[in-house]
Amino acid sequence: MYKKIVLSDGDIPTHYYNLMADLPFALDPPLHPGTKQPISPDDLAAIFPQALIEQEVSAQREIPIPEEVREVYRIYRPTPLIRATGLEMALKTPARIYFKHEGSSPVGSHKPNTAIAQAYYNKMEGTRRLVTETGAGQWGSSLAFACQKFDMECKVYMVRISFDQKPYRKVMMQLYGAEVLPSPSPATNAGREALRKDPKTPGSLGIAISEAIEEAASNEHAKYSLGSVLNHVLLHQTIIGQEAKKQLGMIGEKPDIIIGCHGGGSNFAGLAFPFIRDKLHGSDIEFIAVEPESCPTLTKGKFDYDFGDTSGTTPLMKMYTLGHDFIPPGIHAGGLRYHGAAPLISALVEHGIVRAEALPQNDVFRAAALFARTEGIIPAPESAHAIEMAIHEAIKARDEGRQKVIVFNLSGHGHFDMSAYQAYLEGSLENGRKESSDGDKMSFGVAC
Amino acid sequence: MYKKIVLSDGDIPTHYYNLMADLPFALDPPLHPGTKQPISPDDLAAIFPQALIEQEVSAQREIPIPEEVREVYRIYRPTPLIRATGLEMALKTPARIYFKHEGSSPVGSHKPNTAIAQAYYNKMEGTRRLVTETGAGQWGSSLAFACQKFDMECKVYMVRISFDQKPYRKVMMQLYGAEVLPSPSPATNAGREALRKDPKTPGSLGIAISEAIEEAASNEHAKYSLGSVLNHVLLHQTIIGQEAKKQLGMIGEKPDIIIGCHGGGSNFAGLAFPFIRDKLHGSDIEFIAVEPESCPTLTKGKFDYDFGDTSGTTPLMKMYTLGHDFIPPGIHAGGLRYHGAAPLISALVEHGIVRAEALPQNDVFRAAALFARTEGIIPAPESAHAIEMAIHEAIKARDEGRQKVIVFNLSGHGHFDMSAYQAYLEGSLENGRKESSDGDKMSFGVAC
Numbered sequence: 001m002y003k004k005i006v007l008s009d010g011d012i013p014t015h016y017y018n019l020m021a022d023l024p025f026a027l028d029p030p031l032h033p034g035t036k037q038p039i040s041p042d043d044l045a046a047i048f049p050q051a052l053i054e055q056e057v058s059a060q061r062e063i064p065i066p067e068e069v070r071e072v073y074r075i076y077r078p079t080p081l082i083r084a085t086g087l088e089m090a091l092k093t094p095a096r097i098y099f100k101h102e103g104s105s106p107v108g109s110h111k112p113n114t115a116i117a118q119a120y121y122n123k124m125e126g127t128r129r130l131v132t133e134t135g136a137g138q139w140g141s142s143l144a145f146a147c148q149k150f151d152m153e154c155k156v157y158m159v160r161i162s163f164d165q166k167p168y169r170k171v172m173m174q175l176y177g178a179e180v181l182p183s184p185s186p187a188t189n190a191g192r193e194a195l196r197k198d199p200k201t202p203g204s205l206g207i208a209i210s211e212a213i214e215e216a217a218s219n220e221h222a223k224y225s226l227g228s229v230l231n232h233v234l235l236h237q238t239i240i241g242q243e244a245k246k247q248l249g250m251i252g253e254k255p256d257i258i259i260g261c262h263g264g265g266s267n268f269a270g271l272a273f274p275f276i277r278d279k280l281h282g283s284d285i286e287f288i289a290v291e292p293e294s295c296p297t298l299t300k301g302k303f304d305y306d307f308g309d310t311s312g313t314t315p316l317m318k319m320y321t322l323g324h325d326f327i328p329p330g331i332h333a334g335g336l337r338y339h340g341a342a343p344l345i346s347a348l349v350e351h352g353i354v355r356a357e358a359l360p361q362n363d364v365f366r367a368a369a370l371f372a373r374t375e376g377i378i379p380a381p382e383s384a385h386a387i388e389m390a391i392h393e394a395i396k397a398r399d400e401g402r403q404k405v406i407v408f409n410l411s412g413h414g415h416f417d418m419s420a421y422q423a424y425l426e427g428s429l430e431n432g433r434k435e436s437s438d439g440d441k442m443s444f445g446v447a448c
Numbered sequence: 449m450y451k452k453i454v455l456s457d458g459d460i461p462t463h464y465y466n467l468m469a470d471l472p473f474a475l476d477p478p479l480h481p482g483t484k485q486p487i488s489p490d491d492l493a494a495i496f497p498q499a500l501i502e503q504e505v506s507a508q509r510e511i512p513i514p515e516e517v518r519e520v521y522r523i524y525r526p527t528p529l530i531r532a533t534g535l536e537m538a539l540k541t542p543a544r545i546y547f548k549h550e551g552s553s554p555v556g557s558h559k560p561n562t563a564i565a566q567a568y569y570n571k572m573e574g575t576r577r578l579v580t581e582t583g584a585g586q587w588g589s590s591l592a593f594a595c596q597k598f599d600m601e602c603k604v605y606m607v608r609i610s611f612d613q614k615p616y617r618k619v620m621m622q623l624y625g626a627e628v629l630p631s632p633s634p635a636t637n638a639g640r641e642a643l644r645k646d647p648k649t650p651g652s653l654g655i656a657i658s659e660a661i662e663e664a665a666s667n668e669h670a671k672y673s674l675g676s677v678l679n680h681v682l683l684h685q686t687i688i689g690q691e692a693k694k695q696l697g698m699i700g701e702k703p704d705i706i707i708g709c710h711g712g713g714s715n716f717a718g719l720a721f722p723f724i725r726d727k728l729h730g731s732d733i734e735f736i737a738v739e740p741e742s743c744p745t746l747t748k749g750k751f752d753y754d755f756g757d758t759s760g761t762t763p764l765m766k767m768y769t770l771g772h773d774f775i776p777p778g779i780h781a782g783g784l785r786y787h788g789a790a791p792l793i794s795a796l797v798e799h800g801i802v803r804a805e806a807l808p809q810n811d812v813f814r815a816a817a818l819f820a821r822t823e824g825i826i827p828a829p830e831s832a833h834a835i836e837m838a839i840h841e842a843i844k845a846r847d848e849g850r851q852k853v854i855v856f857n858l859s860g861h862g863h864f865d866m867s868a869y870q871a872y873l874e875g876s877l878e879n880g881r882k883e884s885s886d887g888d889k890m891s892f893g894v895a896c
Contacts, residue, residue, distance in 0.1 A: 003522035006454050074451035075534075075824050086523075086597075104552065106824030108863075148821050149534075168866035174873050175820045372623045373596050376523050376554030415556075415863035418616035425622050 003085060005247040007078035012070050016117075017238040019273045019344065020231065021061035022280050027347055028318035031305060039315050046217045047224040051121040055232035063235065065117075072116045072149045076105040077239070081247035086374030088394070095397035095404040096253070097390055100244045100271060101377070102411050107172075109380065109412030110267045111142030111227055114236035118225050119146035128221040129153035133183065133208030136162050136334050137169020138380075138412065139227035144178035155222075157183040157191075157211045161202035168416055183208035190214050206310030213313065228264025229308060229317075229342045237270025244407060245274055255285055257393050259408035261385035262289035262298060262356070263335045265342030267411035276353060287354040288393075289345060290385040292364070293431065295328035297321065297341045298349050298356035306340060319346040331361050332420035332429075333381040357389055360431040364388045365424040368414070380412035381420055451533060453695040455526035460518050464565075465686040467721045467792065468679065469509035470728050475795055476766035479753060487763050494665045495672040499569040503680035511683065513565075520564045520597045524553040525687070529695035534822030536842070543845035543852040544701065545838055548692045548719055549825070550859050555620075557828065557860030558715045559590030559675055562684035566673050567594035576669040577601035581631065581656035584610050584782050585617020586828075586860065587675035592626035603670075605631040605639075605659045609650035616864055631656035638662050638759075654758030661761065676712025677756060677765075677790045685718025692855060693722055703733055705841050707856035709833035710737035710746060710804070711783045713790030715859035724801060735802040736841075737793060738833040740812070741879065743776035745769065745789045746797050746804035754788060767794040779809050780868035780877075781829040805837060808879040812836045813872040816862070828860035829868055 102110035134140030147154035216224035260268030367388035550558035582588030595602035632642035664672035708716030815836035
């Protein structure tokens with residue numbers, strides 16, 4: 001019986017898998033916020049490099065991973081596939097539960113998978129500085145890590161309240177050589193405007209995004225970088241599922257259920273897409289995207305065109321949305337607090353290929369604590385949504401007496417979320433309570 | 449060229465390597481604190497199980513690892529051996545630098561290697577509860593993790609100032625199901641006495657050890673557990689070096705220099721002992737134990753009998769010591785703040801088989817920051833001592849134009865030391881500054 005299925009450097013995927021090539025339906029195009037007409041690649045050229053714009057619209061099934069990118073992946077990939085034997089025993093389930101441990105990356109999540117690729121493609125086109133926004137810092141530290149590998153500048157606009165109250169991710173970004181500014185900052189029009197309205201504002205990701213995009217658009221040597229939602233970001237994450245498929249194959253397992261938490265969609269897509277390809281070709285696999293009850297984008301939102309950001313400056317995307325002015329409560333799974341969802345995943349849900357479920361915060365933390373006791377690993381609150389759903393399915397399998405194979409993505413560890421666990425242990429956690437430090441409207445730097 | 453050398457579950461060592469069997473000299477025996485006569489195994493029976501007492505004095509070269517222990521090791525072992533290619537490039541050195549990544553364990557250090565074994569042997573002899581002390585919590589969380597794997601109670605006396613000011617490791621211990629008390633506590637005579645003298649005392653590891661030993665000795669179902677210094681603890685850590693030897697062999701490398709940080713001795717011994725066996729049989733390898741300038745046990749202490757604790761209740765051990773009443777400054781590498789050293793390592797230094805070096809805190813943090821930028825991993829401040837020494841040797845190799853093979857132990861990650869990195873980035877770090885939260889006299893829960 002295997003506990004860990006490990007791969008060697010040579011097993012790192014050589015291609016990204018592009019689900020677009022196998023979709024049985026067409027996606028509605030993004031629309032220009034002004035003209036409401038389908039956007040042209042040129043509309044994006046000011047903030048993204050050509051290579052990523054091409055990937056955003058590509059229908060090519062396999063897109064080669066540059067050797068320079070695979071070289072950086074070697075620092076932490078392939079990641080192990082681990083059988084949750086301790087959890088299985090605790091649940092007395094006949095189900096076999098496996099998780100892909102993306103929390104084993106140096107930054108602590110799956111985010112570097114796309115950050116490294118984005119930094120590389122930008123470097124190739126002469127970009128000297130990547131600019132982004134971050135809330136608690138998960139995405140910002142991943143991009144900082146990636147930029148220093150390619151000797152590029154990284155500038156991160158960090159929501160001020162997090163900058164002040166949650167300094168450890170900031171310290172991590174600075175150790176990776178990034179410049180971190182509290183947002184709103186006096187460095188941009190958007191920032192100055194926000195400060196004029198309220199000099200004491202705690203800031204929000206909405207403002208931070210506006211600042212980052214403004215700097216990228218107005219500086220010929222700078223580009224903007226996004227941590228989730230867009231097609232090319234999901235594309236880069238598919239190395240997770242490709243590795244998992246190989247690892248399951250090594251021990252002769254076929255998954256019945258694939259689970260990932262869902263905020264913007266990148267970690268769910270990363271694990272699921274290579275298996276969805278199989279489903280589209282006939283295999284019988286269930287896919288479950290798990291979100292917080294307090295931000296029920298896929299389960300309660302409507303499938304319609306909406307802006308990706310708060311201020312309505314991004315292209316209109318056809319997706320499940322709670323409305324771009326929706327303010328999610330300040331749950332601890334900050335990475336899942338996004339009003340929208342990846343257009344690709346939204347379409348898969350709309351077509352019944354992916355099932356969406358929403359869970360309350362306290363159940364999720366109870367599952368996280370059980371996982372910590374049984375497997376030793378303290379999960380990120382975001383990832384714990386996938387754990388709780390895996391437990392649901394494992395108990396169902398037990399009650400039905402079926403030996404299901406359940407695979408979920410452990411998108412990150414919880415070493416920088418210990419204050420949330422402290423609140424849980426002290427019983428002061430609520431199911432989606434307000435928390436000023438997370439009181440922003442949306443997040444692109446989502447952990448899922 | 450390999451970046452990571454990974455092993456499979458099946459490669460986890462089947463035996464602990466006992467250096468005692470190959471030592472070319474005899475060790476001076478521990479003496480009874482009262483009679484000053486060599487202690488008998490019975491003297492230790494009140495606080496340790498027979499199996500560990502036997503390992504403490506065993507001369508058997510290979511001691512089988514119980515399958516139940518290997519089963520728990522599978523959660524995180526074998527750990528990867530990683531080539532520090534980024535660091536090599538930054539240093540422009542012809543040396544090849546490898547590190548064993550013990551920070552990849554769920555708890556974040558090498559400590560579980562012995563915690564798991566100690567929990568198992570205690571369980572086998574009917575111990576229901578293990579009691580220990582902890583400062584910042586590295587050792588306490590490892591023992592808590594191990595106890596819950598064997599369904600045992602774990603009680604940790606945590607220095608009150610850390611309990612109050614550094615809650616995250618406490619939260620980790622509680623997530624693993626441990627009972628954590630601030631020390632001094634009203635639960636023991638030692639604690640009550642300390643509280644009587646000073647109700648507001650911040651506590652110290654000296655007091656916490658007295659409390660833990662008192663409870664273990666006075667409760668028939670409880671035993672005491674130690675995280676370093678003793679022979680059996682170092683013995684359990686030798687799985688690190690055995691794995692590293694196999695991994696180097698896989699790529700045809702032979703080490704010229706082996707480096708580990710040194711507090712009580714367990715992580716240095718873990719990597720070095722299996723290679724010291726080779727040296728004792730003729731191979732030409734250098735061994736360097738690295739300690740902080742502010743607590744220069746091996747470099748400035750005297751080789752003599754001394755107590756392992758502050759209050760003078762433990763057996764007298766022949767070791768390098770700064771005196772059991774020595775109070776090290778509050779450096780951030782709390783795991784290296786021990787007045788003494790493992791008797792085995794002390795003897796190896798005395799006989800010129802191991803070289804000891806002392807480094808200033810700021811140089812160590814500069815090395816840690818360079819490592820974070822080049823390898824992505826944020827190291828524990830303790831482990832950074834080994835990194836700084838590896839850098840010294842790699843630069844020396846460059847200047848001499850020699851292709852040395854340098855191997856060091858990355859004993860832990862620094863995710864729970866970010867406040868120290870913040871101080872470093874803000875320039876407020878000193879070389880061994882006082883810090884009330886570390887103002888205790890010694891540490892058995894050392895990270896090295």
